[in-house]
Amino acid sequence: MSNLQLSLIALGVVLILLVLLFNWWQEQRIQNKMRSKFPEPEQDPLLSAEPIQTHPGALREEPAFDLSNQDPSNEDPTFKSDVTLASIRQEHDEQTVDEVCEGVIDLHFAAAVPGASLLAQIQSYRQAGTKAIRFFAETADGFHRARLHPNESYISLQMAVVLANRQGALNEIEWSQALVMADKLAHVFDASTESPDADALLKRAQALDELCANLDTQVGLTLKLAGTQPVAAIIDIARRMSFVEYGNDFAWCNEDGVPRFLLLLGNEPGQGVRSAGVDQVGLLLDVPRSPADEHAFGRMLAVAKELATALRAQLVDDAGRLVTDGAEVAIDSKLVELYDELDKQGIPAGSSRALLVFS
Template identity: 45%
Template sequence: MSDLQIGLIALGVLAIVVVLGLNWWQDRRARKQIQDGFASSGKDPLLHGAEPSLPSGARREPALGSLAGGQDGDANVVGGIEAQAESVTADHDKEEVDEACETVIDVSFLEPVPGEELAAFTQGIRHAGQKPLRVFAETTDGLHRAAIRNGENYASVQVAVLLANRSGPLTAGEWAEALSRARVLADRFDGTVEATDTQAVLDCANKLDAVCAALDAQVGLTLVASSRRWSSGDVLTAAREAGFSSIQDGRLPWVDQDGAVRFTLGRSDGVSLGSAGPATIGQLSVILDVPRAPANEHAFTQMAKVARGLAARLEATVVDDNGRPLADGAEAAIDKQLQLLYAKLEQSGLKAGSVRALRVFG
């Protein structure tokens, strides 16, 4: 081996030694800086340090520290976590699927879908037969949405299908239609569909319908013209004076101070009050839809009082379901019976006048 080769080998070994020494010195220096930082804080950063930042709107689960009170050193940390959790929760839409009366079809997308495209496509997903559908969505940031918004990207959609209403339980045909709409949505945006077994869904629908059927009730009074028939104008004028509001679905609602409909007035033959010609109305019905009106201790008494006042304006007689004049004192007995029904509705999770009751008794 020549002197030149030996010299080159020696220089190579020396270079390796220098590089290793430099790396060791830098590593030692870095560890010392980290240890000095720990010593100055006096805390273990894994237990007390700042938590990793989350994307805007990301969900933060409760930490154990929020349950272990009595530690002064943790008070600020716990308060900060709770405040951030409240802020994150506020980013989610409050309206959600009602699992007591709705079943869900999940549509998950393989790629994020812009809100502008998704909103336009989901406009037609509103009904399957006689059952309303509601569309919810989840953004790519994990935020729950009751309405799709422009400027957001979405990872999935949830189609909520009502299990039962006054048209009856969800049928196999209606369920198939809802599934079909969900599959069209999935095909459009390259997604997958997941839903509960058909027979299980139909069984739940039948059970809910049986519960609702046992609790559904309407109490009515009839105003019978005594001397002359009325025009629609006569009825609308007298009804306005009696406190009824504008026509909704062919009937006039009587609304309380909280904005809730207590009972309604309409033609006994079912024809809309807005479409009647002159001098064609001989009977009017005043109806208390028990599940849809908020519980009230004097619900029937109040309706009877308004009916009698309207009858006086129209020169009519107030009769009950059997066609007999409403007897004085009958109101109290009927109100007592209604209290029992209100209690059963609440026990069944269908509180009278609640959003859920309005949904299934619609």
């Protein structure tokens, strides 16, 4: 090998060393700049017992599910929770199924069902034909519920179908509709069902309907106005005479807030009238649905006379005849007999049972 070749090799090695040295110097320079901008912590965070904070005062929170604020409409109705939710009240609800006037379908769930899921599913199951359906349930920890809550879970459900009302007795079609609803719930929530014999149940419904038809009585008074009067003005006068809003009606109530009789505007419930003016006002005593009172008609007549004076109206009875003095005595006597008969038949006037069958 010549001297020239050796010299070139030596020069190449020197150049490589210079490049490596230059790169090391550049790397050290950059690291020094980084340290000046981002100083290293005194302790390794992975070994520290103190929590890491991303900014002063910030604490990490793990995500959680808030069942109490969950919207039942967004809940998957087929969902079943592995967690049993405790009852919100450690006592039973007082209201129960009325075996006298309701047919009951029992559902027993294979696993506890969240109330939110159950409520979302039964919203459209409140009526079978013209017959109302009520729901009762048992919580996972054994408490009876007349009102379901979204933040409880339930192991059984009762569908209570009223046997008769003012639309007639429960019929085969309506009972079949209720059974279909129960089957759908059983499919969604994996439940077994129990229901009474259909023929026997429908016979009970027919008997109850016949009984109630013989006891159903309403007594009315009519105030004929001198021409069409504004509804708003009539309601204002009625309010001043102690009529109050009660559901879709205006009612004159007893000391417990239970309606004694109702106000009708042009034959419509007080809050259901659509016209701006009416030419007559009615008072209606719905005997089975009002609390028993030996002066029931007399009280309504006294209010009617006062209202007639305020509205400058003519007071007549159901048949359109002028109401004579002393008529209330005979009518109240008849109503007392009716109240007694309702009690004897196990349907006291104004009771929850009477409200069901005379709806």
